[in-house]
Amino acid sequence: MTDAALPTFIAESRELLREMEAALLECEQGESGAEAVNSIFRAAHTIKGSSGLFGLDGIVAFTHVVESVLDRVRANSLQMDRTLAAILLECRDHIEHLVDAVADGKPDDVQLATKGESLLQKLSARAGGPATTHATATASASASASAPVAPAAGWQITVQFHTEVLRNGMDPLSFIRYLSTLGEIVELTLLTERLPAAEEFDAEACYLGFEIELASSETQQRIEGAFEFVRDDCTLQVRPKAPVASESVAEKREASDAKETKAAKNSDRSLRVDGDKLDALIDLIGELVTAGATTTITARKAGLSELNESTLRLARLVEEVRDQALKLRMVQIGPTFSRFQRIVRDVAREIGKEIRLEIGGAETELDKTLIESITDPLTHLVRNAIDHGIETAEVRRNRGKNVEGVVRLDAYHDSGSVVIEVADDGGGLKRERIIAKAMERGLITDGSSLTDGEAFALIFEPGFSTAEQVTNLSGRGVGMDVVKRNVNALRGTVELDSKEGQGTTVRIRLPLTLAIIDGFLVGVGGSSFVIPLELVEECVELGDEHRAADGDQRYINLRGQVLPFVRLREMFSIRSSASRRESIVVIRSGGKRIGIVVDDLLGEMQAVIKPLSRLFSRIRGIGGSTILGTGQLALILDVPSLLDLCLNTRQVQVAPRRALTD
């Protein structure tokens, strides 16, 4: 094994450690099922195995002890409880430190080794010495066998362990021991016929098999599950040993078993790909989309129907390739959310509050780069919720609330964007205090005219903090403004809902992906603009009565509803006279509706987003640019900020116009 594989080992170990953490936290909350324990065991076991391959003896030695304790938990000879889970959690952290040390290139840290020693002592103090393992395991096995259970059925189990199983770090005996916890081993024959002649014997290869008659009330699935960790390293046959079971039934079972194993193998087929390669692919597909658009236009001009047809087919394929490629980058947000379990637990403990983290929408997918960039702001929001949102147990009791506070993370898709919510059921924001503070800081002069939403939005201003008590976590005046800046940088928005005494919800709205959007192309004068297609509701013609260039009326009656509108021509100071016919594109975003007045509707297109350079980063209303098939440049409208601009009429006149004409 070369060092080239080391980064993979480190990445995989970290992933496993995360799984282990989640499962341990589950155990700590007393919700541990066999599955959680198995998952913890699997993580420890795999890390031990792979570190062995790299000769990382420190990790092997430490993890080995942890693994054997877990093995006993699996075999029911040791009870998993809060204390044990807490110690195991510390052990997990230690393994993480060990892996980090390897990543930093200094695997022989003396301090770490001492820390490990003391942890192991703590562990063995709780779990008992490893010497007693077998005795207790046998004892509990016989105890469970003699316990009055449902009538036990007979099972005939034949298992041949493959040659490599020992080298893969598995001990077949432990599976037989585990099996004995599921029922009573009536008879066991060791199959030794694969043992070779002495000259060919390889001491590290496995040649053994077992034929076991098991009396157990468990299902076939549970019994097969005992061999879950060696599924790929053994040939397993489990048959009910009932007199009625005819040969054909058994055979059918075998056949379906084979199918199941195959399916199981397929399900864990995944591939680790370097993120850069994926980015390069997306870039190329972006170029492909642009080139495809050029071809389509050229073909249309050429007027050859056959060429037109084939470019259309090509365009459809390109679109599919694009969608598939983008999907490659989509990952579920669940694992990111789960990481907060630990943060919530640790922070809550540190400040002496009882807090539970609830997670919703874990399967919601979003772009991987987005997930990476959103983790920091999320961490900040969660900490804020724990620290300032949730009250102390005493206050909660006095207010008649459940003593245990709840922080809730939620994710869902909403009209072309992903929404992530961080909610708490704490004290909520105090409007008066925010306004007082904002006036003190000179952010506003008078708070009476502000709506609640506007007042709450003030806490996203730089240098704002309302916490009366500053802890070491947050509330030092840096924070919410950073959150907002980070989210805005991702073309997202933050908003905040709060009810005093009931809690606060922070809502982050993000685009689905950063690379390519389906756009609706519109023209104003000689310029082209792209509106994200998923936001477009409909297009209507602008009636003559609203045509007056600087007419006061900036809304129309759309089927009985008021629709405010803006003229792109005015917003971006485009110096050309309006065309004879203008249209309104009705867009909806974040629950608000607005019309955008343009000259021409040019149709749907795929836009590869080219970010604007830093020079233009402060322009509001524009999210990026894209190159059209004709080689022309089009600006992509940033609809949420555009809405902001338009609905706050006080600002609408200034910002973009100045920015563009400067």
Added chain:
Amino acid sequence: MDQDQKLSMSELRVDGELTIYRATEVAQTLFDAVRAQTGDVGLDMSDVTEFDTAGLQLVLMARRIVEANGHRLDVVQPSECVAEVLELCNVALNNNEVQAAS
């Protein structure tokens, strides 16, 4: 690994950890020692501290080598962990037991 010659039965002794981690090394010594015996062999395992599948295979192989020469190999004084594995896997301590069982 010590080796005590006795009149009727020569005794070999393995101790310490008898697991996958030492299997290759122990196999070499154990098999050589077993081959050098001309009669029945008693394998003293009273000080074996850890015993796994690899260890079990070593004992089985050693027994085979001895049996190939028409003799037998008995496990003498198995330590707790050895006894547990042998019992779990239904491996007899000596040939008498096998005959008695069958």
